[in-house]
Amino acid sequence: MIYFQVTTARSAYKEPSRRSHTSMFSRTKERRAELILLTALAMNVLEGSIRKWVIVSQGNPLNHIAYFSKDIIFAMLLFLPAGAVAIPALDVFRRWLLPGCFLLGFGALLSSTHDFNPVGAVLTLRAVILLPLIAFYAVPRISRINGISLQSVACLLGILTIVNFALGAYQNSLPVDHILNRYAADTTEITAVTSGIRATGTFSYITGLTIIATMGVWAGLTLISISRNLWYQIFGMAVIASGFGCGLVSVSRSPIIAGAGIVIIWILSPAAISLVNLRSLIGGVLFVILLVSFDLNTTFSRLQEGLIERHETSEDSMEVRAFGQLDEALQALYTAPIGIGLGTEQIGGNYYKSGVMQFTTYENQLPRLVLETGIAGLVGFLLVCTGALLALQTAKRDAVSRSQKSILLATQLMSLPIFYMNIVFNHTASAFIWIIFTVVLSATYFKKDNKIEGLSGKD
Numbered sequence: 001m002i003y004f005q006v007t008t009a010r011s012a013y014k015e016p017s018r019r020s021h022t023s024m025f026s027r028t029k030e031r032r033a034e035l036i037l038l039t040a041l042a043m044n045v046l047e048g049s050i051r052k053w054v055i056v057s058q059g060n061p062l063n064h065i066a067y068f069s070k071d072i073i074f075a076m077l078l079f080l081p082a083g084a085v086a087i088p089a090l091d092v093f094r095r096w097l098l099p100g101c102f103l104l105g106f107g108a109l110l111s112s113t114h115d116f117n118p119v120g121a122v123l124t125l126r127a128v129i130l131l132p133l134i135a136f137y138a139v140p141r142i143s144r145i146n147g148i149s150l151q152s153v154a155c156l157l158g159i160l161t162i163v164n165f166a167l168g169a170y171q172n173s174l175p176v177d178h179i180l181n182r183y184a185a186d187t188t189e190i191t192a193v194t195s196g197i198r199a200t201g202t203f204s205y206i207t208g209l210t211i212i213a214t215m216g217v218w219a220g221l222t223l224i225s226i227s228r229n230l231w232y233q234i235f236g237m238a239v240i241a242s243g244f245g246c247g248l249v250s251v252s253r254s255p256i257i258a259g260a261g262i263v264i265i266w267i268l269s270p271a272a273i274s275l276v277n278l279r280s281l282i283g284g285v286l287f288v289i290l291l292v293s294f295d296l297n298t299t300f301s302r303l304q305e306g307l308i309e310r311h312e313t314s315e316d317s318m319e320v321r322a323f324g325q326l327d328e329a330l331q332a333l334y335t336a337p338i339g340i341g342l343g344t345e346q347i348g349g350n351y352y353k354s355g356v357m358q359f360t361t362y363e364n365q366l367p368r369l370v371l372e373t374g375i376a377g378l379v380g381f382l383l384v385c386t387g388a389l390l391a392l393q394t395a396k397r398d399a400v401s402r403s404q405k406s407i408l409l410a411t412q413l414m415s416l417p418i419f420y421m422n423i424v425f426n427h428t429a430s431a432f433i434w435i436i437f438t439v440v441l442s443a444t445y446f447k448k449d450n451k452i453e454g455l456s457g458k459d
Helices: 002-012 018-055 061-067 069-079 088-112 118-143 150-172 206-226 230-249 253-268 270-275 278-293 296-313 318-335 347-354 365-398 402-421 427-444
Strands: none
Touching: 018 061, 018 069, 018 150, 018 206, 018 427, 061 069, 069 118, 069 427, 088 118, 088 365, 118 347, 118 365, 118 427, 150 206, 150 230, 150 296, 150 427, 206 230, 206 253, 206 270, 206 402, 206 427, 230 253, 230 278, 230 296, 253 270, 253 402, 270 402, 278 296, 318 365, 365 402, 365 427, 402 427
16 A cells, blocks of 8 residues: 555656756747847947946946947857757858958958058957857857747837937937037037937937937838737837937938838838738828827928938938949059058047047948958958848748748848948947847748747748
């Protein structure tokens, strides 16, 4: 009898299975990876305000730590265990990334024989080699734990975009000498037009708001693609509107044109059209009602006047702003085919060397890259960017749901103008692109029997 009772008791106890342990461990790693990515994105937005309001002193070593904080956090993904996960999109990226990095390194080495700015060199190599390599090695580490919640990433970026738009609209109406309109580097002059200030938001510089304008459009489209929930779709529309608002308060034409192009092409795509239903139409109507109810249409109209004024008074045309850098790149290739010095075109490098925030030779990205890395570096940069876009295209081809296809398309459309405009010399843009590239590739790749929040193959 005693033996029977003991046996029964032992049989009633079930030791936790190895599968449950593995599942729990996987969820822990997934949360850790997601926390790393969300923190890196948040710091990419907030490090400017930390340097601007908390550290203050430009000479404080903590200022440099804050500047690179997003990269340091992003690189922490490399400490996650790697897995043998076959990702066709990543194989495509590798075939373009490795020769691209080799050419960039070779071009940088040749250019350094003429001149070398150590701080500027670190910034350039970070943007064109280090961050793409981190993204390449991070994707399989996240994919092996079933990816990351894109909804969480899009929500975070959406909230940050709305906050930046609200702050930017407020700053736009403040006097030039108001404390909120001070840059992180107090040597930089505040720019104003008749309708208001070129707002800085929580970033250090105007370019921060132009970048988050495009990121906001991407986040809004991602939210609309992922969730069939009515309120999430309205939230996504609000984020897109705030993205355009960030572009308006920066009084810059490029994010408005880029954002409009992204939205129009995305809406006309088969993947997006297939997602439209009655709930989407109701959400659109409710969003317009909310926009008018809070009188935000008046705010957008006022901000639009500033953009129109700048366009009419600008010394260069839209064609020159959009395509002028191609002619400048040819000029730079003719005058300096192997470059004139690595890091010499970085504004941060110039500030470190002379204490003045200024361009060296050109304002646009491509000619500056030629002067830093020569023709070899330019070709290498084009290979890396092409590889990233083709990797997203491969992932889109292999996607198992309409939501995935529409998100991957939105990521391609968002990446293209930023690659072209200024990813090398804008530390915010380069961090955003490669973090989101990592998030999207790892979150949209999974086997058909896996389930990821908002991205199952059933939608």
